Amino acid sequence: NAGVTQTPKFRVLKTGQSMTLLCAQDMNHEYMYWYRQDPGMGLRLIHYSVGEGTTAKGEVPDGYNVSRLKKQNFLLGLESAAPSQTSVYFCASSESRQGRTEAFFGQGTRLTVV
Amino acid sequence: DAKTTQPNSMESNEEEPVHLPCNHSTISGTDYIHWYRQLPSQGPEYVIHGLTSNVNNRMASLAIAEDRKSSTLILHRATLRDAAVYYCILTNTGNQFYFGTGTSLTVIP
Numbered sequence: 001n002a003g004v005t006q007t008p009k010f011r012v013l014k015t016g017q018s019m020t021l022l023c024a025q026d027m028n029h030e031y032m033y034w035y036r037q038d039p040g041m042g043l044r045l046i047h048y049s050v051g052e053g054t055t056a057k058g059e060v061p062d063g064y065n066v067s068r069l070k071k072q073n074f075l076l077g078l079e080s081a082a083p084s085q086t087s088v089y090f091c092a093s094s095e096s097r098q099g100r101t102e103a104f105f106g107q108g109t110r111l112t113v114v
Numbered sequence: 115d116a117k118t119t120q121p122n123s124m125e126s127n128e129e130e131p132v133h134l135p136c137n138h139s140t141i142s143g144t145d146y147i148h149w150y151r152q153l154p155s156q157g158p159e160y161v162i163h164g165l166t167s168n169v170n171n172r173m174a175s176l177a178i179a180e181d182r183k184s185s186t187l188i189l190h191r192a193t194l195r196d197a198a199v200y201y202c203i204l205t206n207t208g209n210q211f212y213f214g215t216g217t218s219l220t221v222i223p
Binding site: 004031033035041042043044045048050058059090092094096099100102103104105106107108 | 146
């Protein structure tokens, strides 16, 4: 089992460029999440999805869009990257058992916007 | 969402037990208490979770206060590989995981 796989692992963008981060999970989980982590801080929830075709905003959604067209994939898009979006991005997935099950995290994508 | 409070940092000697505290005074009856840890340059890793009763697994034990307003993660014998940031998180029907700043654990050889 691969678990949660994030693509790419590293990326450098110029201000104003766009990109999409891909998260794939092979555990048939309903819930998927995108977080960002800035230096010395905990993870902050950007967007999440409770099932295929659904998305919802988290704590820090501005500047990001997401899509969940397939159950196993959750895409995070940056339409016009800004230096403030320089961060490490983590994807996670979990079953929909109302907090009773654990979340599984990917290894992260380190994004630098110059 | 209910918040958690943890010390910023703790130290432990190698092969000694470690007790990592977490306060969650606004916890609701349906909130589960989860613990995750994050090793340097890695994604968070599940450690343990519980609702009301104490829990044990191969990694750690979770002691939950009777009033559920606090909990303690217990590592029975700290190793150098346990050096990480430990996060205490509450989840409920929304199944969302909101992270705080966690406790940075240093293990001294």
